[in-house]
Amino acid sequence: MTADPLLDRALVEEATKKSGLVWVQGEDSPARALWHVWHEDAAHLVGDGPGEQPLPGLVDGGVAEVTVRSKDKGGRVVAWTARVSELAPGSEPWEAAVAELKGKRLNASDAEGITDRWASQCRVVRLTPLDGVAELPEGSLAAAPLATGATTRQPVPGGLPKLLFKRKRR
Template identity: 45%
Template sequence: MKKAAIAWVAVADGPAVGLWCVPLDGALYVASGPGEQAAPGLAEASTATVTLRGDHGGRIVTWRAEVRRVEPGSQLWTEAAPLVAAKRLNAPGSAAELVERWAAECVLSRLVPVDAPLAAGATLPDDSLAEPPRPTGAVRRPRNPFRLHRVRRR
């Protein structure tokens, strides 16, 4: 977990969503909300399922997590939020400005492992677990290519 940069997080029976995260003190921290990544249901959830992948791209562990919202102004917030903000790539503004924006508009969630892993090592499934792409409004029909002249068919 200490090398994780992306975690696949599933809340309740929903699909797993790839989220940018920061490992810190035995937990994963995830920032979500306006201007950050979308983490459907995570802010309201009390538990989630987390899957991490290794350097080779394959799944290495899946575990159940207790989800806790880190409240702005708390001791945990003053310790963790600046460290998480410092790891945020391509952030608009400084880490201090990012922490202020998170306090006003976003949610910082702390995912702490509960019990033993659900799957790791020999208990990992052998099949790919690939799923068909989810429907999205981002898909559109591509335009036909532009042609300067008429193409004759034989």
């Protein structure tokens, strides 16, 4: 992107820190929007467990493409390539990452026991930027939404328009 790798590194770090959501494309998988925290010069993710985000294609020792969006406008700011490493539960890097992730995890049903659940049922993944790989995004990356069981197509209930557009009496 620029001739100075330190500026590239600073752009990647600042953009990723400020964005609560990044698009990550692992090996042989589509890009997914994932929440993360920036800690010790890398993005950290937790997932692949009950109630957590899926992390397909993020294998230990692999590479992933990360696209960072602007927090206020939602547009792409920078894209970078990362080395994927899975942190071993209970290790010092795992404990440090989980302490940061726990503080940013919204809507956890079991906030007190979340670290135990993550240790036994989930994966904590570290995405470390590779040097000299930051680039300003160009072109559209628009894609059809991934299939999910969370959406259904059903007709609108008959009484709903009357309820929505009913005039208030004075």
